[in-house]
Amino acid sequence: MKSVNIIGAGISGLCAAIELARKNIASNLISSMPSERAQSVLAEGGINAVLDTMGEHDSLEEHFSDTMKGGVYLEDPVAVRDLVSSAPDIVHTLSSLGVPFHTQDGKIIQRNFGGQKKKRTAYAKSSTGKMIMTALIDQVRMYESEGLVRRYPHHVLSRLDVRNGALISVTVNDLWSSKSICFSGPCILCTGGLNGLFSPNTTGTVLNTGNAAAIAFSSGVIFSNLEFIQFHPTTVEISGKRMLISEAARGEGARLFTYIDGKKSYFMEEKYPELGNLMPRDVISREMALLEREKHISKFYLDTSVIKEHVWDEKLSDMRKEIISHLNLDPAKNPIPVSPGIHYFMGGLRVDNNHETNIKGLFAAGEAACKYHGANRLGGNSMLGAFYGGMVAGRNAAKQASNVKIKEGTYEDECLENSLGSDELSKILFSGLKIIRDEETMLRCLGKIDDLITSYTPDSIDRKRALLGYAFLESALSRKESRGSHYRLDYPHPHDDFRKRSCAFIEKGKVKITFEDLEVHT
Amino acid sequence: MKYTLRIYRKKRSSDERYWQDFIYESTDENETVANALTKIDVKWECSCMQEKCGACAMIINNTPSLACGYKLSRCKNGICKLEPLRKFPVVCDLIVDRSILHENLKTMKIWLRQDADFEKDKDSLYRELAYESSECIQCGLCLEVCPNFYLGGDFFGASTVPLTLRLLSESDRENFIENAKLYVKHEFEGCGKSFACKAICPRHIDTERMMVKLNRVAVWKRRK
Numbered sequence: 001m002k003s004v005n006i007i008g009a010g011i012s013g014l015c016a017a018i019e020l021a022r023k024n025i026a027s028n029l030i031s032s033m034p035s036e037r038a039q040s041v042l043a044e045g046g047i048n049a050v051l052d053t054m055g056e057h058d059s060l061e062e063h064f065s066d067t068m069k070g071g072v073y074l075e076d077p078v079a080v081r082d083l084v085s086s087a088p089d090i091v092h093t094l095s096s097l098g099v100p101f102h103t104q105d106g107k108i109i110q111r112n113f114g115g116q117k118k119k120r121t122a123y124a125k126s127s128t129g130k131m132i133m134t135a136l137i138d139q140v141r142m143y144e145s146e147g148l149v150r151r152y153p154h155h156v157l158s159r160l161d162v163r164n165g166a167l168i169s170v171t172v173n174d175l176w177s178s179k180s181i182c183f184s185g186p187c188i189l190c191t192g193g194l195n196g197l198f199s200p201n202t203t204g205t206v207l208n209t210g211n212a213a214a215i216a217f218s219s220g221v222i223f224s225n226l227e228f229i230q231f232h233p234t235t236v237e238i239s240g241k242r243m244l245i246s247e248a249a250r251g252e253g254a255r256l257f258t259y260i261d262g263k264k265s266y267f268m269e270e271k272y273p274e275l276g277n278l279m280p281r282d283v284i285s286r287e288m289a290l291l292e293r294e295k296h297i298s299k300f301y302l303d304t305s306v307i308k309e310h311v312w313d314e315k316l317s318d319m320r321k322e323i324i325s326h327l328n329l330d331p332a333k334n335p336i337p338v339s340p341g342i343h344y345f346m347g348g349l350r351v352d353n354n355h356e357t358n359i360k361g362l363f364a365a366g367e368a369a370c371k372y373h374g375a376n377r378l379g380g381n382s383m384l385g386a387f388y389g390g391m392v393a394g395r396n397a398a399k400q401a402s403n404v405k406i407k408e409g410t411y412e413d414e415c416l417e418n419s420l421g422s423d424e425l426s427k428i429l430f431s432g433l434k435i436i437r438d439e440e441t442m443l444r445c446l447g448k449i450d451d452l453i454t455s456y457t458p459d460s461i462d463r464k465r466a467l468l469g470y471a472f473l474e475s476a477l478s479r480k481e482s483r484g485s486h487y488r489l490d491y492p493h494p495h496d497d498f499r500k501r502s503c504a505f506i507e508k509g510k511v512k513i514t515f516e517d518l519e520v521h522t
Numbered sequence: 523m524k525y526t527l528r529i530y531r532k533k534r535s536s537d538e539r540y541w542q543d544f545i546y547e548s549t550d551e552n553e554t555v556a557n558a559l560t561k562i563d564v565k566w567e568c569s570c571m572q573e574k575c576g577a578c579a580m581i582i583n584n585t586p587s588l589a590c591g592y593k594l595s596r597c598k599n600g601i602c603k604l605e606p607l608r609k610f611p612v613v614c615d616l617i618v619d620r621s622i623l624h625e626n627l628k629t630m631k632i633w634l635r636q637d638a639d640f641e642k643d644k645d646s647l648y649r650e651l652a653y654e655s656s657e658c659i660q661c662g663l664c665l666e667v668c669p670n671f672y673l674g675g676d677f678f679g680a681s682t683v684p685l686t687l688r689l690l691s692e693s694d695r696e697n698f699i700e701n702a703k704l705y706v707k708h709e710f711e712g713c714g715k716s717f718a719c720k721a722i723c724p725r726h727i728d729t730e731r732m733m734v735k736l737n738r739v740a741v742w743k744r745r746k
């Protein structure tokens with residue numbers, strides 16, 4: 001039977017498997033842990049689609065323009081148009097798969113989310129990602145029983161065999177033994193965001209180590225827009241990570257404030273009267289970082305007093321429970337102390353409109369890929385992009401599906417996964433790639449990473465991670481402008497010359513950066 | 523505060539088990555066992571670090587728990603005893619093989635065959651139940667405490683209950699007939715109604731209420 005290999009079993013990986021199974025093509029679904037543990041289960045606030053159920057005359061054109069504007073015009077407009085026009089069908093499909101979206105009188109209710117003037121985000125309280133994952137896992141289980149999906153739930157990518165610009169095979173290691181398995185044929189990488197390179201400073205999961213991306217980068221895959229890292233303005237530090245306070249709270253009316261010269265200031269509402277607390281995330285986080293830099297303000301709060309008790313119960317109950325449990329504070333009664341934290345990676349494997357990378361037969365989707373979110377992703381567009389990207393990648397990989405040959409072997413008993421917690425690389429990257437950046441700091445960090453690279457043995461996973469880290473900093477240094485989440489003190493404005501996609505790749509052992517036009521596809 | 527992390531270890535599945543103490547200094551009163559584990563060289567599983575993925579289930583001071591939801595400050599006399607779950611085969615240190623949870627869901631044929639009808643369904647109470655059932659994180663803590671569950675037995679324990687209930691959202695309830703039979707065989711018949719599962723569930727899933735609901739349809743053949 002013809003098959004395709006999929007690495008990663010979050011929303012994008014599951015959607016790719018479903019798309020393939022519907023075409024009667026089997027998949028080997030490989031992931032470091034079962035789907036229930038993937039980051040997608042953490043998504044809270046919702047998924048965007050123009051359903052126009054709120055009497056606001058919402059339109060596809062507005063979803064398109066909000067997404068383009070939010071990403072500061074750095075996404076490929078053709079791809080974004082396709083994404084937003086598929087969104088309504090995607091939400092209805094999810095609903096028919098059993099996602100209990102909030103409804104009223106037979107219609108899906110939508111909420112406000114950042115960077116969008118209309119209520120466009122469909123949700124299931126504050127556990128939308130978990131509800132979507134349960135539904136998708138359920139569907140994939142059906143295909144598993146039919147032999148159309150074969151799961152490998154404790155395996156990690158160890159090698160991509162690329163020859164003459166085409167993928168020949170992928171090798172994965174079993175984390176529970178010293179067995180390795182080599183699968184021939186096309187592969188879709190759905191390994192999520194690059195949290196592991198900034199550990200433990202992200203809101204995501206430690207499972208997304210960045211190792212798969214590092215292996216891809218060293219195997220010749222081009223990465224785009226790595227310099228764009230989303231800091232979410234409302235996160236809190238909890239033991240071992242940053243916890244997100246979803247934008248849904250502000251969607252329901254919560255307000256950001258701080259004290260400037262002893263006086264309470266709702267700084268977002270004062271500066272941006274139209275969207276106020278619902279400005280795109282890059283803008284809010286930057287305002288907070290600038291206040292910290294210029295006025296030495298380090299304490300910010302979310303005023304939740306306007307949220308009524310029944311709204312907490314009906315729409316935000318999970319969030320409230322979580323805050324009480326981790327912060328010993330009832331958000332319905334007290335303001336929540338918040339600060340920005342790393343939340344999403346707009347950059348990733350560069351893919352064309354078929355979701356194929358520059359390596360023939362290697363596809364990518366979900367947060368691992370760079371496609372729809374430009375310089376700053378809008379809340380609610382990511383699950384949409386993961387679902388849609390997984391589908392498109394599955395559809396196109398199907399055309400290259402082959403009779404996969406499987407070869408078992410062994411690997412040295414050394415767990416490939418990087419140790420948890422913060423490592424040296426994460427520390428350097430986190431200090432060089434903050435909300436406000438400058439050349440001097442980034443160059444200093446680049447030097448440190450260079451030292452790391454030379455200290456590691458060739459071909460080690462640590463060296464591959466360090467090379468990808470180098471590419472992050474080099475991309476940020478090369479973009480001599482400010483746009484979206486990339487803000488440089490030395491180049492504080494956007495520049496038309498840089499309305500381009502950055503491309504990082506390895507040439508003769510060295511990291512190179514180029515810029516390409518947005519609508520150029522391989 | 524100084525803690526002793528006393529860990530029941532086993533480096534490979536074929537090795538002998540042994541206890542090992544690690545002395546750990548914590549400066550944060552909110553620090554969790556999970557965070558302490560990231561600082562020492564022991565194998566365990568974790569992902570979300572906020573009680574939402576089920577990866578880090580283990581036995582902490584004799585209580586089956588999620589390590590990321592267990593604060594070090596709860597440990598009496600600074601002793602924190604960590605063991606892998608006992609009902610599942612140990613892979614290495616605190617990692618156990620819980621693939622039986624996945625296999626049982628497959629045996630129970632838990633998947634929607636047709637459309638769920640939430641959008642049309644005006645019964646919001648029912649949607650609320652479906653929401654609650656979708657919250658199961660497949661951690662396996664309910665199986666760990668269940669007096670009737672054992673690996674390889676015909677009784678599957680509480681971890682298949684929430685997702686079975688979710689199937690009632692299907693518009694064509696005829697499809698449920700096969701699931702109902704499997705439910706009776708693998709759930710209803712083996713359950714001794716201690717409902718230890720309900721008390722331990724980290725997602726506060728009310729398995730008792732869910733079984734009452736399922737019994738109405740699967741055993742007593744009511745429509746909902």
Ligand SMILES: Cc1cc2nc3c(=O)[nH]c(=O)nc-3n(C[C@H](O)[C@H](O)[C@H](O)COP(=O)(O)OP(=O)(O)OC[C@H]3O[C@@H](n4cnc5c(N)ncnc54)[C@H](O)[C@@H]3O)c2cc1C
Pocket residue numbers: 007008009010011012013030031032033034035038039040041042043044045046047128129155156157190191192193203204205207208209210211212244343344365366367368379380381382383384386
């Ligand atoms: C707290 C939080 C809240 C969010 N809320 C929202 C929201 O409301 N709306 C929205 O649209 N988006 C939201 N997002 C973002 C969104 O959830 C993610 O971007 C999206 O779910 C990513 O899906 P994915 O399929 O790309 O990857 P993931 O779900 O991250 O899955 C990655 C998969 O890859 C596997 N994997 C990783 N590395 C390897 C490896 N080396 N080898 C093998 N397997 C590997 C993992 O096991 C996992 O199965 C949120 C994110 C967070 C962290």
Ligand code: SF4
Pocket residue numbers: 576657658659660661662663664665680681684719722723724725726727
């Ligand atoms: S029912 Fe509760 S205890 Fe059992 S697997 Fe699900 S979440 Fe875990």
Ligand code: FES
Pocket residue numbers: 556567568569570571572573574575576577578579588589590591
């Ligand atoms: S790490 Fe996810 S529940 Fe503990």
